Amino acid sequence: MEDMCAQWSGTGYIGNPTDCTRWGYCKNQELVATGTCSKGEVYEPQSQTCQYDSTTACTTSAKQTCAALKTAGFVAEPTDCTKYTYCFGDGTSETQTCPTGQMYAANNNSCVWGPTCPQDTLCRFMPNNIFVGDPTSCQQYLQCINGYGVSGSCPDEFPYYNAASNVCQKTDTCTGNGGVTTSTPPVTNIPCTPGLETYTADGETCYGYLYCDGVAEESVWGSCPFGLSFDEAKQTCISPAATLCGSDRCQNTNLTxxxxxxxxxxxxxxxxxxxxxxxxxxxxxxxxxxxxxxxxxxxxxxxxxxxxxxxxx
Known part of the structure; x- marks a missing residue:
């Protein structure tokens, strides 16, 4: 909830992404209070109120929703966007899986072609009709509408979104990577062995390497394409999850x-x-x-x- 408050310039209540019966209160981009709904109630983020669990879906558990819901209907599986659950209205439920390559879209109760999960957004726990920063990009924002995030981009002349003032501006206010590739780090070249072409991890980043082309006396610095990390053992750029690196793993990626x-x-x-x-x-x-x-x-x-x-x- 601390991270969610940091993306919102407003003041008000938000849902807890790990417990649908709990809530938080944001002010000045900080989480200043937390609380729990009464027994038999769950927190409904869009209206910022606690509602009876027999009529309101739990935002964090399909099983909990179906156990309490008195009417039949479909609900999304919060931990797996490829699945959905049908509540029979009597406490029982049945979970189904979307066809390969598709995601469940709770806004229209159907499976759609992925890879983006429609309900995988912080707007699921935020009030209705507000603007928040997009955690994946310093140059984008989200408009929260009925629990879903509609993405928007700042114009070229004012490219950065300021979550504190809810405006686009020229100055980069990001405190982290936010999907923006960092500048080339200063890396000391290493002596090269004539006739030997090698790639060596630069030791400062997960995506940079030092390259000896077999002719030059000293190596030159290079970097993997955006979204990849360098694996020295395999001598190539691969998925960050498929290699080990002790440096900043957020750099050169769009990972949230x-x-x-x-x-x-x-x-x-x-x-x-x-x-x-x-x-x-x-x-x-x-x-x-x-x-x-x-x-x-x-x-x-x-x-x-x-x-x-x-x-x-």
């Missing part, structure tokens, strides 16, 4: 959340503010590829392997 190395994916970094969070106990692992906390440990390298202490400094 990045798994923290050497935590078995139990912790993640919120890239826009460079703050670290931990997944809840019932979904204790963070899956960087889908951007969600999950119950089972992902098979990705970042989750299954660790760096020696000296490589993580």
């Amino acid at each position: 959340f990045a798994a923290v190395v050497n935590t078995e994916c139990r912790s993640y970094t919120y890239c826009p503010s460079n703050t670290v969070g931990t997944c809840p106990t019932d979904f204790e692992y963070f899956d960087e590829v889908i951007g969600k906390c999950v119950a089972e440990q992902p098979k990705q390298t970042i989750c299954r392997e660790t760096l020696p202490p000296s490589s993580n400094e």
